[in-house]
Amino acid sequence: MQEDKKKSRRKFFELGIKFGLLASVGTVAVAKAFDDEDNSEMVELMSTDGHIMQVPASEVHDMGHKQHDGYDPRVGFPDKKFVMVVDLAKCKNALKCQESCNKNHYITGENAWLKVYKMQESEKTAPYFMPTLCQHCDKPPCVKVCPVDATFKRQDGIVLIDNERCIGCRFCMAACPYSTRVFNWNEPDQPEAAHSGAYTPDHTGKPSVKGTVDKCDFCPHKIDMGELPHCVSACPNDVYSFGDIYEDAVTNGSGQTFKLSELLKERSGHRLLEGLGTEPSVYYLPPTERLVEFEEGMENYTEFQSVKKSEE
Amino acid sequence: MKPYDKLIQDLAPQKFGMRGKIWVAFLLVVILAALYAYYQQFDKGLIITGMRDYALWGVYISNFVFFVAISLVGSLVTAILRLSGVKWSTPLTRISEVIAVAAIIMAGLTIIIDMGRPDRIYYIFLHGRLQSPIIWDVLVITTYLLISILLLYYPLLPDFAILKKHFSNKPKLSKWYGKLSLKWSGTKKQTSIYNSSIKTLSVLIIPVAFGIHTVTAWLFATTYRPGWDSTNFGPYFIAGAFVAGAGAVVVIMFVLRKIYHLENYITDLHFDKMGKLLVLLCLVYLYFNVNEYLIPAYKSTNEESAHLEELFFGGYAPLFWTVIIGGLIIPVIALVFPKGRKPVPLFIIALLVVLGAWWKRYIIVTPTLLHPFLPIQGVPESWRHYFPTPLEWTITFGTLASALLIMTLLFRYLPIIPIHETAEERGILEQDKTETL
Structure with missing residues (x-):
């Protein structure tokens, strides 16, 4: 079982490169390999359906990052559909997720993209902490209303913003029921690192652009390197798990992988404001049988601040 | 003086007096x-406004809705009244059409003022997507x-021809009027086309007018927000727009x-009729x-009641009740009585209605x-x-002043009362023609 999980996790991260390799070798290469077996040593490759096959090492070429050759940030990764699970039972408002998100997206405004809300449904129900980020809805109301295709939905489920396209009408912010969109009201005072490299929508905040909208991007720049989004890996309590819905697997910051369908079934997962029909890609597990006291998290709770001011 | 000459003398555009200047x-x-x-805003960004990530739209947007609302009066007076055979509205058609043109121009500019990236305005045409209500708004x-x-211009053709003749002692002005008259001479063929x-156009403008304000309402109604959802x-905005527009016509005609x-030309009868129209419109609204x-409020879902409590009893309550009572209920009561429809009282009430209409848009946009x-x-x-900053107010007042300036300039160079139509209605045009021929 554990082995299976590991395999599926590995599969998730390495699928891309293997698929690329297989494609490059192709059937001709495989046929050729059968012709002259003594030619060279063989390497093992796994096909997309999980079969291990042998291919002569001489036919295998290192493609570097070429697996995403022609990767279009507007189209997204092929054959993937990203999903996140947030375990409310584990959240104690440590805010490491927010810190890491703020730092790695060079957020310098006063409103973080990832926020941990102090929630209480009604007077007699227990309070809990609820991290929110862009829900990457499958029926995104923000994308629907954008007049210039600046915010868009990719084939891998990620909703992004093209800050070079955005005209700053803020209709998407009005349309988003989760209040996860943030506007650059002035010229962002970002560190130099935010300005390195050419602009691409798949690393939001690098740089942020005055008069345009920003939000959580699900970290495609991390996924591209086979890594987990910043918030997932930064969380000390394994609140977040991230994965691919097609593989039915999500992985948390400690590297544990779970079967998504089982996790949602066993733990009664739900999505935020399901009734609105936005179909979010972020699932929540209810704050039952909590591992941590709610009060512990109150130490970190700041009602009016989500981005630490840079020290002058 | 012959009645026809007197008519032209009365109605031809006049130079600004001291007050005008x-x-x-x-x-x-x-x-x-x-x-x-x-x-300042262009340079520093929208940070100079009172808007932030929650109050992400503010006075610019409510002002935009106000301009669109006011502009609907063009279709009401020139098209709806004209098509329903109302005769008394003739002297008010040009006034309302001028208001409509000025307001709709400023509506377009105001929406650009609200944009975070006005430098990318052409993206709307370059990358526009039809599924966005903003694109519907741009089109409509x-x-x-x-x-x-066109509806302002066509009825002006005979007037321009009249003015060309009237200002023959001022060759430059006369030449301009002549050019604008498109060689109008009043032949049968011209009159028929005219x-x-x-x-x-009157038929065309009605669905388009309903379209602009319905789409403007949809900018809000297409979101999930309580108070907008x-x-x-659509009809609520249209009804409110006619109230605002009719109020504006009364104020300006006064x-x-x-x-x-x-x-x-603009008699007590016109005020009386406009007053009655305003009561009807206010009641519908x-x-x-x-x-x-x-x-x-009856259902009181959590989201709705948070919003409504703020309006009825919370921070927005003084404004809300002032607008509802001062801008709607009091006008209805006052205008039911014939005395309330006399020019001066009606002018004051109409002013209240217009002010109320402006603030009404503000409390539709912000509290939600x-x-x-x-x-x-x-x-x-x-x-x-949220409350607008002084710079935001300055810009907003600038847009209102611009609308008034457009109107002022149009009223300076165009006959406020249609000369040709008035002459025809009073039956003094033919007389004049036979005399001069």
Whole structure:
């Protein structure tokens, strides 16, 4: 079982490169390999359906990052559909997720993209902490209303913003029921690192652009390197798990992988404001049988601040 | 003096007097201040406004809705009244069409002022996507502007020809009027084209007018926000727009009548009729308001009641009740009595109605945004409230002054009362023609 999980996790991260390799070798290469077996040593490759096959090492070429050759940030990764699970039972408002998100997206405004809300449904129900980020809805109301295709939905489920396209009408912010969109009201005072490299929508905040909208991007720049989004890996309590819905697997910051369908079934997962029909890609597990006291998290709770001011 | 000459003498555009010059200078000062404020905004970003991530739209958007609302009066007076065979509205058609054109121009500019990246305005045409209500708005506003300009221009053709003759002692002015008259000579063929064009435009403009304000309502109603998420919004906005527009016509016809001594043309009868129309429109709007507020209040879902409590009893309550009572209920009561429909009282009431209409848009736009689904946390305390900053007010006043300036200039060079139509109605045109021939 554990082995299976590991395999599926590995599969998730390495699928891309293997698929690329297989494609490059192709059937001709495989046929050729059968012709002259003594030619060279063989390497093992796994096909997309999980079969291990042998291919002569001489036919295998290192493609570097070429697996995403022609990767279009507007189209997204092929054959993937990203999903996140947030375990409310584990959240104690440590805010490491927010810190890491703020730092790695060079957020310098006063409103973080990832926020941990102090929630209480009604007077007699227990309070809990609820991290929110862009829900990457499958029926995104923000994308629907954008007049210039600046915010868009990719084939891998990620909703992004093209800050070079955005005209700053803020209709998407009005349309988003989760209040996860943030506007650059002035010229962002970002560190130099935010300005390195050419602009691409798949690393939001690098740089942020005055008069345009920003939000959580699900970290495609991390996924591209086979890594987990910043918030997932930064969380000390394994609140977040991230994965691919097609593989039915999500992985948390400690590297544990779970079967998504089982996790949602066993733990009664739900999505935020399901009734609105936005179909979010972020699932929540209810704050039952909590591992941590709610009060512990109150130490970190700041009602009016989500981005630490840079020290002058 | 022959009646025809007297008519032209009365109605031909006049030079600004001292008051006119001071008025234009005042408007220019306001506009210059607004340009300076806008430069600040362009340079520093929308940070100079009171808007933030929760109150993400503010006075610019409510002002935009106000302009669109006011512009609907063009279709009401020129098209709806014309097509329903109302005769008394003739002297008011040009006034309302001028208001419509000025308002719709400023509506378009105001929406650009609200943009975070006005430098990318052409992206709307380059990358526009038809599924966005903003694109519908762009399409329908440009269409409405075009039809409104034509509906202002066509009835002016015979007037321009008259003015060309009238100003023959001023060759430059005369030449311009001549050019604008498109060689109008009043032949049978011209008259027939003229009449059918105006009729066609009048029919065309009604659905487009309903379109602009319905789409403007949909900018809000297509979101999930409590307070906006309403199927009532389209007709509710239309009803409110006619109230605002009719109020604006009354205010402006009163001022113009006084300044240009048009008492023979804009009579007490016109005020009486406009007063009656305004009561009807106010009652219809009141009805929509009852629907808009009472039904959600009856159900009182959490989201709706947070919003409504703020309006009925909270921080927005003084404004809300002032607008509802002062801008709707009092006008209805006052205008039911014939005395209330006399020029001076009606002017005061109409002023209240227009002011109320402006603030009404403000309380439609802002409070809703401050009651999102998830609680407001993690942002500075000040972000939970919204009030326009002085620079934001300056820009807003600038747009209002610009609309007034456009109207002032149009009233300076165009006959405020249609000369040709008035002459025809009073049966003095033919007489004049036979005499001069």
